[in-house]
Amino acid sequence: MTRIDPDRLTFLRDERKSRYEARLDDTVVGVVEYSPRDRTMIIVHTGTKPEFRGNGIAARITQHVLDEARKLDHRVVPECPFTAQFVAEHPEYADLVA
Structure with missing residues (x-):
């Protein structure tokens, strides 16, 4: 496992691929894939590259996606x-669930 500082992560939304990417410099280290439906994001997959697991990347990108859904007035x-x-453990996101 490669140890990283999760504060170095940046997040990018790739609408063409219907996914969010967590990046460390120029390397994609995690993704959240979704299927868009009107103002709803059906979140179908969260993944982290094996060598970067254990750094909290999946939680960070999930939090980013949920915060973005709130800003866009979308449901999930x-x-x-x-x-x-993650949503079950973080009730502050329960209102986003469709």
Whole structure:
């Protein structure tokens, strides 16, 4: 496992691929993939590159995506088990669930 400072992560929304990317410099280290439906994001997958697991990247990008959904006045359907668990453990995001 490669240790990183999660504060160095940047996040990018790639609408063409329907995903958010967590980047460390120019390297994609994590993703959240979604299926857009009107003003709803169906979150289908959260993943971190194996060598970067254990750094909190999945939690950071999930939090970013949920915060972005709130800013865009979108709802979310957390089909991804990681995202569903994250929302269950962070009730401040419960109002976003469609």
